[in-house]
Amino acid sequence: DELTTIAVSATASYREKFAAEELASYLNKITGKELSVITVDSSMVPDGTIAIGELSVSSGMISREELGPIGEDGFVINIADNKGAICGWRDLGTVYGVYELLKQVGVKFYAEDCEIIPSKSKLKIPELHLAIKPHYDLRTIFKYDVYFKGITPSMKLGYTPNDDMGYHGDLGAPGERNWVHSASFMMPYRIFGKEHPEYFALNKSGERVKPGEGPPGHLCLSNMEMRETGAERLLHLIEKQENRTSFVVTQGDGRSNSWCQCSNCKALDAIPGDHMTDRLMDYVNYNARVVNEKYPGKKILTLAYTEATSRPPERVMPDPNVMVMYCPYPPQTPCQSHGLDCPENSQGFAELQGWIEKCPENMYIYDYPRGYRVWYEPFGSFYAMVDKMNFYASNGIKGIVQCVVPTSFTDLFVFVQGVLFWEPDADVEKLIDEFMDAYYGEAAPHMREYFNFMHNEINTRNVHQGCESPNPDLVTAEYADNALVMFDKAQNAVADDPAALYRVELEKFCLLFSDVNQRNTINDELTISMPEHSKRLAETVRIAREMEVIRVGNMPNMMNFKNWLRSVSLLTLQSEPWYYDPGVDAFLNNPENIFIY
Ligand SMILES: [Zn+2]
Ligand SMILES: [Zn+2]
Incomplete structure (x- = not known):
């Protein structure tokens, strides 16, 4: 039999109501069917219903004793006999419980804009008894x-x-x-x-x-x-x-x-x-x-x-x-x-x-x-x-x-950290591969190559980066040359996948920014040809415009991308925000001209 209804008690908290709406919304995306969220009397939860939050306890589907050991942020899920119940030790746990049930039916959460939602015409949730709590409070x-x-x-x-x-x-x-x-x-x-x-x-x-x-x-x-x-x-x-x-x-x-x-x-x-x-x-x-x-x-x-x-x-x-x-x-x-x-x-x-x-x-x-x-x-x-x-x-x-x-690799960091909060023994390398496949699509192998390259450089060259200082040591001229080859492959692999391409370019931007920041025509540290440098500078500006980058740091020349650009190139832009300046297109259309003026 199918689950068709989601129920909360009349006194449900805002988090319980949120949990119920989330479950209804995802199950709708999975099955294409509208699920109703109903309020029911505490003693009778109809067949085909998933009870959310305190209703699970008042209807006898989850006991207080079951909830004791999973305090304060854990939850219990009981699905049996064509009925289900999800309840946390407190209402926050109920929200986590709903996401866990969705994972059990095949939903994958990787990042804000990267989720995998399976398509199933009928939703049959097998008998399930879970009691899970995070490792960290x-x-x-x-x-x-x-x-x-x-x-x-x-x-x-x-x-x-x-x-x-x-x-x-x-x-x-x-x-x-x-x-x-x-x-x-x-x-x-x-x-x-x-x-x-x-x-x-x-x-x-x-x-x-x-x-x-x-x-x-x-x-x-x-x-x-x-x-x-x-x-x-x-x-x-x-x-x-x-x-x-x-x-x-x-x-x-x-x-x-x-x-x-x-x-x-x-x-x-x-x-x-x-x-x-x-x-x-x-x-x-x-x-x-x-x-x-x-x-x-x-x-x-x-x-x-x-x-x-x-x-x-x-x-x-x-x-x-x-x-x-x-x-x-x-x-x-x-x-x-x-x-x-x-x-x-x-x-x-x-x-x-x-x-x-x-x-x-x-x-x-x-x-x-x-x-x-x-x-x-x-x-x-x-x-x-x-x-x-x-x-x-x-x-x-x-x-x-x-x-x-x-x-760098922001969403990967957030995802893996999130898993380790709940499962400290999780296989991190496996998580990285799984995440990258979903997040970078066809570019995943190349992004994995760059990710490995970056961390290998840190270890073999003993790079110790500090949170309160600039860290110019990692991106040497040679590092930039090697990494750009990997990024070329990554960009080509997802040329017709805009979401993945954007994510690849977020990462490439960091590389280009660091390269241009350290070696440019203003500080006279260039180690590459002028045409190659202007090409890199142009791509830095192009991606920054796409990202709508304003602030780039907490240093005198980094409070604003425009000021930073002036500190590393002859490019001076007037508009606010900078990416509306007509000079941006003029430069991007003909990057080498910047050195002719
Ligand atoms: Zn160190
Ligand atoms: Zn005192």
Whole structure:
């Protein structure tokens, strides 16, 4: 018999309703038939129906006992006797459960715009009993949408959605996505600065800091009145977002010299004014206890970040509801191309191991898998991620936040990372092949060749790429020559497959950008002929126009593609955005003319 109806309870949450609509929509794409989503009374789920969410429990199709072991993000699927039920430990798990059922009937989720949906006239779901939970409690990407035009961590790929993270907008900072350094939203200077300058950090000259002086949001963490006021504001935030799980309590951005120099703060330190982890833990635990009284189950996230707090605490251990995001960040962890066992990363690795030893139940990771200075250099952090995930999985790490994702092989990185969140032992090489076949079509073998070439170069030439610096070492003139041959083959293979061609060219753009950036007529480092260089420059511009690239990094000449172009060529464009400038077509039609003017 066929399943024809999807049912939710009358009190279904927005995520349960979303899960039901998703299931109906995909099953419609598979079978061509409209499935209705109905609301049913808790005791009677008709034959031919899949119950979604709490209805599964109230109708007796899934028991509370079954849900216990798969908390907090797992789910149970029971399909038997011409009826089915999908329910998570909480409603988020129900959404993952729906995607799992779709995978069971042959749907493949690879990326936002790359899914495989089979076609079947009749949908017969075999008897099925699954209970699945992710290996990690938190699985997300910070600021994904800022670097990749509105793309957010996908539940289809197993990620924690943004709407499970505390959102500071409700504290009067609308649009604020920088939840990782929360101090300036918890205690904004514009609200408290005038009446309570003592809430803010004392600098080395003995003055309370004001906005614009050093990194924002550095607080005097020992000030009890500040703590009370801040905790009240945190409770207020949670009250407005009760269905969210994780709330961040951290100091502002910046290194140890930004931290408060007052004697009360220093008295909380293990090494006064140098190693502030105990001070931070004291402050974070204060908030965590206030929250736990009213909202047990909420998690308070904080950072082990820079030399200020990257060492584990000496006296004050995190409370059970505090999760510490250790940051494998330079200078302690300067290499993002290799795992933590890269000799360059020995200090960071030792610190993290210290944390794991002292606080084995409280550890998350906040990682840096890309370049933040030059956005479009090929950045080979893929196998570093895989190596680290192996270490994290076997050392009790409970959550992973990626600070954005690399621009190289972005969707592959996101896909594989998503699988490893749920199945740490998954066969990564097999996943890469499967992904590339779906994503690059006929170009897959050539893209695999380039992917292997890139990571092989990183390993054999000992290239250690860093997230906070330009990384010119990888793309040498010879690297560019070799890689361009592979890209030619890849482009030819998918000449009549626009989606695959676009994806190939995204990758080629990184190569061309890095090549032109390092060797051009302005810096006089050209190693190839003028016609060949102008051809590469033209293709860089052509692909950039297709991608509508605006910002290319966080360096003076990289705030805008137009400025970057001026810094590497004689091409000056006037229009905003640059790709509407008639000079673009003039150049693309006759690239060599640029050197004749
Ligand atoms: Zn202080
Ligand atoms: Zn390295």
